[in-house]
Every structure is written in C-alpha cells, then in structure tokens.
Amino acid sequence: MASRAARLLPLLLLLGGCSGASILRPGGPISANNRTILLNSLVIMLAIIIPTMIATLAFAWWFRAGNDKARHRPEFVYSGRIELIVWSIPLLTILFLSGLIWIGSHDLDPARPIASKAPPLEVQVVSLDWKWLFVYPAQGIATLNQPVIPAGVPIRFRLTSASVMNSFFVPRLGSQIYTMNGMATTLHLQADRPGSYYGQSAHYSGDGFSDMNFRLQAVPAADFTRWVAGVKAAGGLLDGPAYAQLARQSQHEPAKHWGAVQPGLFDRVVAQHLPPAPGPEQGRDGQPQISPGTAE
Known part of the structure; x- marks a missing residue:
C-alpha cells in the first residue's frame, strides 16, 4: 500500500499544478507578483536545504567505518568556525525571507491601487x-x-x-x-x-x-x-x-x-441600516434558516 501511494504522489502533484484555479498560473499582475514571491521564497529555502542534504550524505560517507583517513575525536567540544557556519546560514536565510516578505507585503498591499493608464x-x-x-x-x-x-x-x-x-x-x-x-x-x-x-x-x-x-x-x-x-x-x-x-x-x-x-x-x-442576516448557525426556532424551495 505504501509503495502504491508513493507511485501516485508525483501524479497527484502534477494534477494539482494543472488545476484551473492554480496560483501558479497567474492571470493578472497581483497574482504574478504573488507567484514570484512564492518561487523566490522556495529558492531561498532550497539554498539551505540542498547543501544540508548533500553535507549529510558526505559526512555519512566520509565517517563510515571503513574509512581509515577519517579522524575520530571523542574529546571534541567546540569550534568557532563550525558555530559561525551553523548559525550564520539559517540567520541569512531568515533575513532574506523576512526582507522578501516585508517588501512584497507593502508592494502588494490589497488597498494599494494598480498602476494603469485605464481608470479603475x-x-x-x-x-x-x-x-x-x-x-x-x-x-x-x-x-x-x-x-x-x-x-x-x-x-x-x-x-x-x-x-x-x-x-x-x-x-x-x-x-x-x-x-x-x-x-x-x-x-x-x-x-x-x-x-x-x-x-x-x-x-x-x-x-x-x-x-x-x-x-x-x-x-x-x-x-x-x-x-x-x-x-x-x-x-x-x-x-x-x-x-x-x-x-x-x-x-x-x-x-x-x-x-x-x-x-x-x-x-x-x-452601516447596518439594512439589518445583517442571523448567521448560519440557527434562526429564532433553533433550526438552520434555509429559504423555501432551495436545494439542500
């Protein structure tokens, strides 16, 4: 069952991308910029994910039991260079992502008019x-x-x-x-x-x-x-x-x-001069209010 699900997963992902409502198929300037932010964020995150995956495989291969060249140092406790690398990369990733989101959230403010020669x-x-x-x-x-x-x-x-x-x-x-x-x-x-x-x-x-x-x-x-x-x-x-x-x-x-x-x-x-509806939970009789003749 697990292998069958694994084989179907790529197909499901492809079908999701072909949806008529996909945000990856923009039809206007706002959605196009939204897609750009999404793809840029993906690239920034992959910049740390891919090297980490490669490093994991490289370390596992280098420090394998049969490699006599690998140094075994059980007394090792601290390295400033390693700490700098380990903390600087995620910090830079967060800074890039936050900057991207900050700029995008202002440029794509919903209340901000779209620049155009045509009046809205x-x-x-x-x-x-x-x-x-x-x-x-x-x-x-x-x-x-x-x-x-x-x-x-x-x-x-x-x-x-x-x-x-x-x-x-x-x-x-x-x-x-x-x-x-x-x-x-x-x-x-x-x-x-x-x-x-x-x-x-x-x-x-x-x-x-x-x-x-x-x-x-x-x-x-x-x-x-x-x-x-x-x-x-x-x-x-x-x-x-x-x-x-x-x-x-x-x-x-x-x-x-x-x-x-x-x-x-x-x-x-x-202004609620026209009274709002009672809401979907219940009406005066405690039952959902559905207009007569409508489909359930």
Whole structure:
C-alpha cells in the first residue's frame, strides 16, 4: 500500500499544478507578483536545504567505518568556525525571507491601487449566506454569483459581509481578503486577458460554504459595455426590500441580474441600516434558516 501511494504522489502533484484555479498560473499582475514571491521564497529555502542534504550524505560517507583517513575525536567540544557556519546560514536565510516578505507585503498591499493608464472600475461585493452579490455603482447594475469585468482594467473591489466573516478569493488574479459585517475592505485586482476565473469563499461559513463559488468573467472592454447594456435592458430593481429577500439563507442560488440598484445600497449594508442576516448557525426556532424551495 505504501509503495502504491508513493507511485501516485508525483501524479497527484502534477494534477494539482494543472488545476484551473492554480496560483501558479497567474492571470493578472497581483497574482504574478504573488507567484514570484512564492518561487523566490522556495529558492531561498532550497539554498539551505540542498547543501544540508548533500553535507549529510558526505559526512555519512566520509565517517563510515571503513574509512581509515577519517579522524575520530571523542574529546571534541567546540569550534568557532563550525558555530559561525551553523548559525550564520539559517540567520541569512531568515533575513532574506523576512526582507522578501516585508517588501512584497507593502508592494502588494490589497488597498494599494494598480498602476494603469485605464481608470479603475469599482465593484462592490457583499458576501451572503451562501452566495455573492456584486454591485456596479457607476453602471447602476448588480449581479448574483456572476461577476463580469473588463480585461486589462484595474478593478477596485469594496467588500463587506451581510452575515458572518467570509473571505473573497480569485486564485488566478491575486490575494484573498476577508469580508466582515459592519466593515468595508478594499482589494485591487486585474485580469490581464479575457477568460473565466474561478472564485470562491475561502473561509468556512456554514452549511452552504462548499458551494459558495463563482466564475468571474473577464471580457474585452466592448463586450463589457454590451453586457452592461443588456443587464440594464433586462430590468429589475435591487432595493431594500429586494435585498432583504436576497439576504435570506439559501444554497445553490442561480445567477441573477438587476438592471437598477438603489443608490447607496452597499453603504447601507456596511452601516447596518439594512439589518445583517442571523448567521448560519440557527434562526429564532433553533433550526438552520434555509429559504423555501432551495436545494439542500
């Protein structure tokens, strides 16, 4: 059994690298820099791991029982040179890693805008139980579980939660960020090219957590303009009462669109002028609150 598992391990690693959501296949500048930091950290750590492995084999070979040239010194206690080598290498490794992480954490600050000639597009995100609401304030539209963005344009996400804490993560575009009730966080991402990018909830939030994912569609700018026009033409108003109905717990919610959004809806959610949901644990009757007609 152990030998079979050992033979399957390389295949599993290869399959993991081929995943459509792999962070090793960046689709934007933030994820590309994240990958660079990851690979640089790997190289720095290998710089101490590989010599240590080689030295272990070399020492075992040199001090083997049959080597008469090896000196046996049972009285040996201390060597300043050896102590210097043993402690300086790990210290340098820690310094390099900490410097790399320090610089990267500032350069890739989620709230830091992406340098671009194109003005950023603001998308407001609300994590619900168990779905994602995307509001486009400049366009006056909203969509559920089906975000669309223009490729090559920086996106300024403003995020909050209408229930428990959650985490917004599009692996191929960049860093994840938490959504919290009564607070708004900011995340800047960009898709360099058109494509479909898997997004997910990266923080456990109850029964529907495993299916709380979406496909972010990056399209050419002209297609995005046409998509906005199509959503507006389809009609529908997302206001306070419609949002209250939407905020009820449900699973496997199909994609929806609203051609008009009440101004300031996102800020009302953040300020809790629109009451937050009760959370995934239980409702007034002590039972999980799932909207009627939704799939279990």
